Amino acid sequence: MIVRTIAYPRAGLIGNPSDGYFGKTIALAFRNFSAHIELWESPELELLPSRRDHSVFSGLDALHADVKLHGYYGGFRLLKAAAKAFYEYCTERGIVLDGKNFTMRYRSDIPNRVGLAGSSALITACVRGLMSFYGVSISRHSLANLVLYVENNELGIPAGLQDRVAQSYQGLVFMDFERKLMESRGYGTYQVLDAAKLPPLFIAYREDLSEGTEVYHNDLRARWMRGDADVLSAVEFWANLTVQFREAMEAGDRAAMHRAINANFDKRSEFYDVGEGNREMIATARSTGASAKFAGSGGAIVGIYDDEAMFQRLSESFAEKGVLVIKPDLAPSLATGELP
Numbered sequence: 001m002i003v004r005t006i007a008y009p010r011a012g013l014i015g016n017p018s019d020g021y022f023g024k025t026i027a028l029a030f031r032n033f034s035a036h037i038e039l040w041e042s043p044e045l046e047l048l049p050s051r052r053d054h055s056v057f058s059g060l061d062a063l064h065a066d067v068k069l070h071g072y073y074g075g076f077r078l079l080k081a082a083a084k085a086f087y088e089y090c091t092e093r094g095i096v097l098d099g100k101n102f103t104m105r106y107r108s109d110i111p112n113r114v115g116l117a118g119s120s121a122l123i124t125a126c127v128r129g130l131m132s133f134y135g136v137s138i139s140r141h142s143l144a145n146l147v148l149y150v151e152n153n154e155l156g157i158p159a160g161l162q163d164r165v166a167q168s169y170q171g172l173v174f175m176d177f178e179r180k181l182m183e184s185r186g187y188g189t190y191q192v193l194d195a196a197k198l199p200p201l202f203i204a205y206r207e208d209l210s211e212g213t214e215v216y217h218n219d220l221r222a223r224w225m226r227g228d229a230d231v232l233s234a235v236e237f238w239a240n241l242t243v244q245f246r247e248a249m250e251a252g253d254r255a256a257m258h259r260a261i262n263a264n265f266d267k268r269s270e271f272y273d274v275g276e277g278n279r280e281m282i283a284t285a286r287s288t289g290a291s292a293k294f295a296g297s298g299g300a301i302v303g304i305y306d307d308e309a310m311f312q313r314l315s316e317s318f319a320e321k322g323v324l325v326i327k328p329d330l331a332p333s334l335a336t337g338e339l340p
Contacts, residue, residue: 002040003132007124008331009033009116010166011203011295011302014264015175015242020160021224022179023239026193026246027166029173030203030328035108035121037129041100047079048105052112068208071113075106075122081154082126082147089146090136097134104129114205115296117163123147124167140334141187144168158221163296165190171333172198174246192333193246199254202290202311204281204318204325205300220271230271237267254304258291261303265293274298281323288313302328 008029015025053074057063083104090097106126110118124147131138138146144164151157166173172195177188223231241260248256265282268274278298285292285303289310292303305311311327318325 002038003129005037005125005128005132007035007121007128007167008170009110009118009121010163011116011201011300011328012162013172013201013302014245014260014293015238016162016264016294016296017160017220017268018235018238018242019162019175019177020158020221021235022177022182023235024174024176024242025162025238026172026174026242027162028195028201028328029166029170029331031331032203032326032329033108033110033116033118035106035110035118035125037104037106037122037125039102039104039129039133041133042103043101045101046103047076048103050075050106050108052108075108077155078119078122078150079104079106079126081150082123083130085146085150085154086127086130089138090134095136097136102133111205111207111300114207114299115294116203116205116300117167117296119157120147120151120159120163121167123150124164140168141165141190145186161188169333170331171195172330173333174242193249195330197249197252199257199304199306200311201302201328202285202305202314202325203295203300203302203328204285204292204314204323205295206277206281206321206323207299208277208322234267234271238264254306258304261291261293262286265301268294280321281318284317284321284323285314288317290314 008031010027010029013026013028015023019025053076057066106122108118108122110116110121112118127143127146144161147164148159148161151159161177162175165175169190169192172193174191174193175188181188220231241264245257245260281301282292285301290303290305292301295302305314315325
């Protein structure tokens with residue numbers, strides 16, 4: 001029997017990057033792209049390479065292009081780290097795994113290194129596959145924590161919980177990472193919102209603008225750890241924007257939602273060298289009347305548009321600059337314990 005699991009990319013709609021600093025965010029998982037895991041019982045444990053793991057190239061130009069697109073690491077390190085952490089999670093809790101081995105392979109068409117959480121999607125799909133294969137149940141909030149542990153502790157990738165919570169719960173998720181809750185029980189308050197109340201959304205990205213999470217988060221975290229007053233104020237600002245956006249969404253106040261999204265990016269650009277290419281994408285979207293902010297850590301943006309005429313202007317303006325634009329198809333929210 002072949003076990004098949006899937007996880008989706010996410011877009012941070014409002015509040016990020018406050019998720020890493022006891023803030024509040026709203027994010028969505030969408031299924032225009034996906035990461036897939038397949039595994040089946042076999043005599044030995046084997047991980048099969050995918051296109052992101054190959055090491056034979058036609059020449060230096062091909063090697064250069066591959067590294068620009070995928071970075072120096074393929075999916076192997078993600079799968080190995082996820083499997084190791086899953087084993088330790090079960091061992092520490094007295095969960096006995098039977099002795100059967102498996103062969104695992106993966107595939108993903110999530111645009112790489114553009115801030116759509118492709119790495120955490122693959123880890124999430126991997127852990128879900130292992131859960132199903134060994135018959136282990138892990139709650140959604142614990143799954144998110146485990147995936148974050150894999151990235152932070154096993155792989156040294158600094159990140160917050162937002163991506164993993166959105167991918168564990170799916171749909172449109174409000175997250176409050178209130179400090180007392182996080183420090184006392186290890187997870188925040190997560191609520192799946194009614195996505196039908198959202199105005200039309202777009203996501204646009206350029207793979208040549210990709211930047212790793214490590215680059216974007218390091219300086220802000222160091223300043224936050226030092227108690228930098230400007231950073232503490234910004235984190236509170238982003239968290240408050242999340243509350244304002246949720247209230248505006250409930251009230252159907254699209255103008256307020258536009259303002260919150262734009263303010264999120266504008267405040268973020270005070271703390272990061274966001275790059276001219278990213279800034280140009282934001283300006284292009286706003287020139288059509290749409291709002292726009294980073295979907296993650298650069299390379300992709302998310303925002304609101306008002307009608308099909310505006311989306312057509314978005315598409316035409318982005319096409320002139322080599323930017324791809326999509327309408328996100330929200331992944332359905334999951335019941336506790338359900339595996340997609």
